Amino acid sequence: MTTPAGAFDAVLFLSFGGPNGPDDVMPFLENVTRGRGVPRERLAEVAEHYLHFGGVSPINRLNLDMIEALGEALAARGFSLPVYFGNRNWHPLAEDAVEAMYRAGHRRVLVFPTSAWAGYSGCRQYHEDIARAIDALAQRVPASVADDPILLRKIPQYWDNDAMVAAGADAIRRARTALPTADVAPRLVFTAHSIPLSADRAAGPAADGGGLYSRQVAAAAHAVAARAGYQQFDQVWQSRSGPPQVPWLEPDICDHLETLPAQGVRQVIVQPVGFVSDHLEVVWDLDNEAAETAQRLGLAYVRADTVGTDPRFIEMIADLVARYADGGGDLTALGCADNGRTCRPECCVPATRPMSPAP
Numbered sequence: 001m002t003t004p005a006g007a008f009d010a011v012l013f014l015s016f017g018g019p020n021g022p023d024d025v026m027p028f029l030e031n032v033t034r035g036r037g038v039p040r041e042r043l044a045e046v047a048e049h050y051l052h053f054g055g056v057s058p059i060n061r062l063n064l065d066m067i068e069a070l071g072e073a074l075a076a077r078g079f080s081l082p083v084y085f086g087n088r089n090w091h092p093l094a095e096d097a098v099e100a101m102y103r104a105g106h107r108r109v110l111v112f113p114t115s116a117w118a119g120y121s122g123c124r125q126y127h128e129d130i131a132r133a134i135d136a137l138a139q140r141v142p143a144s145v146a147d148d149p150i151l152l153r154k155i156p157q158y159w160d161n162d163a164m165v166a167a168g169a170d171a172i173r174r175a176r177t178a179l180p181t182a183d184v185a186p187r188l189v190f191t192a193h194s195i196p197l198s199a200d201r202a203a204g205p206a207a208d209g210g211g212l213y214s215r216q217v218a219a220a221a222h223a224v225a226a227r228a229g230y231q232q233f234d235q236v237w238q239s240r241s242g243p244p245q246v247p248w249l250e251p252d253i254c255d256h257l258e259t260l261p262a263q264g265v266r267q268v269i270v271q272p273v274g275f276v277s278d279h280l281e282v283v284w285d286l287d288n289e290a291a292e293t294a295q296r297l298g299l300a301y302v303r304a305d306t307v308g309t310d311p312r313f314i315e316m317i318a319d320l321v322a323r324y325a326d327g328g329g330d331l332t333a334l335g336c337a338d339n340g341r342t343c344r345p346e347c348c349v350p351a352t353r354p355m356s357p358a359p
Contacts, residue, residue, distance in 0.1 A: 006327025010082050010106040011074070012152065013067050014094060014126060015114040017087030018057025018279055024090065025050045031089040042241075049284045059279035063114065066277070066308055066317075070112075073318040079325060081110075086133070094129050095136040102137055102150055109152045110324055112317055114276050114308075116159035119195060119203040119213035123335045124348035126154060131340025155320045156333035156343070159216050160223065163316035167307035168220075168273060169227035175269045175304040186267035186300075187260060188230045190221040191286065192274020194237035194249040203348045212348075214249055221273050238272075238285045253285065254293045267300040277308030 019028040028050075029043045050057065063085065071083045082104075086097030101109060111130060115122040130152050138145045158164065172188065179186055200211030218235055225233040236256045237249045253270065260268065270290060272282050286303045294301035307313045323329045330336065337343045 006108075008081065008108045008110045008153070008325050008327065010084060010101055010104075010109045011070070011321055012094070012097060012101065012109050012111045013063065013070070013083055013085050013114070014111050014129060015063050015085075015087050016059065016279070017090030017093075018059045019050055019055050019090060020057075020060060022051060022055035025055045028090045050280055052288075053280070053283065057280045058283060059277060062277040062279075062308055066314060069311070069314040070317050070321075073314050074321060077318060077322060079318075079322065081321065081325065082106075084109075086129075088125070088129050094133040098133040098137050098150070098152070099140055102141065102145070107148065107150050108327075109150065110321055111152050111154045112320065113154060116157055116161075116164065116276060117213055117216055117274070118157060118334060118348055119211075120199055120348050121193075121195070122213060122348075123157060123203075124342055127337060127340045127342050129340075130154060134339055151338055152340075153324065153338050154336060155324060156330070156336035157216075158316065158320060159220050161316050163310075163312040163319075164307055165220070165223045165227050167310035167312050168224040168271060168304075170310070171304040171307065172224070172228040172230075172269055172271050175271070175302045178302045179267050179269070179300050181267060181300065184266050186269045187263075187265045188225060188228070188233040189253070189256065189268055189270045190217075190224070190233060190235050190273040191238045191253050191270060192217045192235075192272070193281070194240045194252070196242065197247045197249065200249060217274055224271065224273055238290075239281045253290050257290060257293045257297060257299065260299060261297050265299065268294060269302055269304055271304040272306055275306050276313075277306045282306065 017028065019025045025047045026043065029046060033043065067083050067085055074081050074083070084097045084101050085092050086094035088094060098109075111126070113123075113126040115126065117123065134150065134152065137150065176186065195213065200214050203212040221233060221235050225231075234256060236251050236253050238253045240248045240252055242248070257268065270286055272286060275282050291301055291303070333343070334347070335343055342348065
C-alpha cells in the first residue's frame with residue numbers, strides 16, 4: 001500500500017473495552033486494575049454489577065455501531081480509510097488492532113479515543129495505550145518495524161465541539177418529554193466520572209485549586225444547558241471508588257438527589273455529560289442506583305441519552321478525521337500527539353491514578 005507523504009491511511013477507534021459474557025468479567029476487571037492493588041473482594045463487588053446484566057457491557061455493541069457509522073460517513077466524504085477497533089482492557093486489544101493494521105500495510109494511522117476530556121484516564125492513558133501497542137508491535141515484527149515504522153497520531157480532545165453540545169441538548173429535550181408532569185419545571189443535573197482531587201489537579205492545575213478536567217466538565221455542562229434552554233443546573237459526579245480517606249470530586253449523584261425534595265424539586269433530568277456512550281457505569285450508577293434513589297424520594301426521574309447515539313456525533317468524528325487526514329491539522333491542540341508522546345510534558349501527569357475498577 002502506498003500513501004501520499006503526510007497523509008493518513010487508516011483510523012484506530014480506541015476505547016476502554018468491556019466484557020462480552022460472564023466468563024470475561026473477572027479477567028476484564030483484572031486488566032482494568034492491573035498495578036493498582038485493588039483488593040480481590042472489591043473486584044468481586046463490581047463483577048456483580050456486570051453479572052446483573054449478563055456479564056455484557058453495552059459499550060461493545062455501541063462502539064461497533066459507531067465504527068460502522070463512521071466508516072459510512074468517511075466513505076461519503078470520499079475518504080477510503082478503514083476503521084479498526086482496539087481497546088485498552090478487553091478484546092479486541094489495541095496491541096492486536098495495531099498489529100493487524102501494520103500487517104495490512106497501514107503506516108500512518110489517526111487514533112480516535114472514546115474520551116473527550118483531559119486527565120490521566122481521559123487523555124494521557126490513551127497515549128500510553130498507543131505507546132504500549134507500538135512496543136508490542138516491535139516485539140512481534142521487530143525487523144519490519146525497525147526499517148518501516150508506523151505512526152499513530154491521537155486526535156485532540158473534543159469536549160467543547162459544537163456537535164457534542166447540540167447532541168447533549170437534544171437528548172435533554174427528549175428526556176423532558178418522558179417526565180409525567182409537563183407544567184412542573186424539572187431540575188437538570190449533569191454527571192461525569194469522579195476522580196481524586198489530586199488527579200484533577202495533576203491534569204492542569206488552576207489558581208482556585210481545581211483541575212483542567214473538572215473545569216472542562218463544568219464548561220461543557222454550561223454550554224449544553226444553555227443550548228437546551230436551561231439557565232440553572234447542577235453539576236455532580238458518579239462512580240467514585242478507592243479508599244474513603246482519599247478525597248474525590250463531589251457531590252455524588254445519589255447524595256445530591258437526597259437534597260432535592262427539601263428544595264421543592266419534584267422532577268429530575270440527569271444527563272451524563274462526561275460519557276460519550278452508555279457502558280456499565282452509566283446503566284448501573286444512573287439507571288439503577290440513582291433511579292432507585294429517586295423513586296424512594298418520590299422524584300420523577302429520567303436519564304437523558306449519551307451523545308454517541310446521535311448522528312451528529314459520528315459526523316463530528318468524521319470532521320476531526322478529515323481535519324487531520326492529509327497530515328495537517330493543529331498539532332498543538334490539547335491531547336494531540338504522535339506515537340504515545342503527550343501533547344505537553346506537564347499535561348495530565350498521573351500523580352494519583354483513579355482507583356475505580358469499572359470503566
